[in-house]
Amino acid sequence: MKIFLDTANLDELTLAASFGVVDGVTTNPSLIAREGRSNEDQIRAITEIIDGDISAEVVSTEAEEMIREGRILAAIHPNVVVKCPLIPEGIKATKALSSEGIRVNVTLCFSATQALLAAKAGAYIISPFMGRLDDISIDGTELIREIVAIYENYDFQTQVLAASIRGPLQVKDVALAGSHIATMPAKVFHQLFKHPLTDIGLEQFLADYRKTLAEVSAG
Numbered sequence: 001m002k003i004f005l006d007t008a009n010l011d012e013l014t015l016a017a018s019f020g021v022v023d024g025v026t027t028n029p030s031l032i033a034r035e036g037r038s039n040e041d042q043i044r045a046i047t048e049i050i051d052g053d054i055s056a057e058v059v060s061t062e063a064e065e066m067i068r069e070g071r072i073l074a075a076i077h078p079n080v081v082v083k084c085p086l087i088p089e090g091i092k093a094t095k096a097l098s099s100e101g102i103r104v105n106v107t108l109c110f111s112a113t114q115a116l117l118a119a120k121a122g123a124y125i126i127s128p129f130m131g132r133l134d135d136i137s138i139d140g141t142e143l144i145r146e147i148v149a150i151y152e153n154y155d156f157q158t159q160v161l162a163a164s165i166r167g168p169l170q171v172k173d174v175a176l177a178g179s180h181i182a183t184m185p186a187k188v189f190h191q192l193f194k195h196p197l198t199d200i201g202l203e204q205f206l207a208d209y210r211k212t213l214a215e216v217s218a219g
């Protein structure tokens with residue numbers, strides 16, 4: 001499963017990139033707004049940090065305008081994937097942009113039938129917001145499982161990206177459900193490394209090593 005960072009913050013991305021296991025980035029208008037720069041400038045800066053798919057979202061709600069915006073975003077860098085919302089006009093725009101060879105991430109997906117439409121429109125990625133479903137006590141992992149099964153049934157090439165992840169357990173759940181990608185905040189990414197037994201075990205190994213070294217040195 002690919003790991004994407006769900007942030008537009010350059011410091012968070014620089015640190016996460018240093019581990020060599022981050023495959024891409026997702027942004028949205030809310031994440032960009034926190035950084036105080038234009039969408040285009042921030043996306044351009046992100047492409048200099050992460051060598052992988054970078055999703056950049058359109059803000060129009062009408063297909064013709066989304067297509068125009070999508071072309072501009074895609075021209076920033078070959079790694080840019082244009083994000084369109086899963087509304088009827090967004091599906092229209094997805095079909096048009098995909099037909100031009102522009103890769104589209106269809107966002108704000110909350111049902112399997114929405115995901116079917118996105119795949120039929122040629123989406124490169126579908127983003128089911130599984131965390132927002134879990135937030136309201138609806139099983140988000142089940143939605144990921146359903147979409148993966150439907151795409152496999154019909155051999156759709158659209159990748160499933162589990163979005164709005166809140167914690168490491170959801171990362172494990174969507175990996176088991178067969179999600180192709182999980183996008184997560186930097187905090188969750190760093191939590192994936194942690195296990196108290198790893199820290200305790202390492203501390204013990206190093207203490208034993210230092211003790212043996214001291215004994216050997218003492219003759």
Ligand code: E4P
Binds near residue numbers: 006027028165
């Ligand atoms: C990613 O593509 C989504 O925009 C993001 O995961 C949404 O997360 P949120 O529910 O925390 O806003």
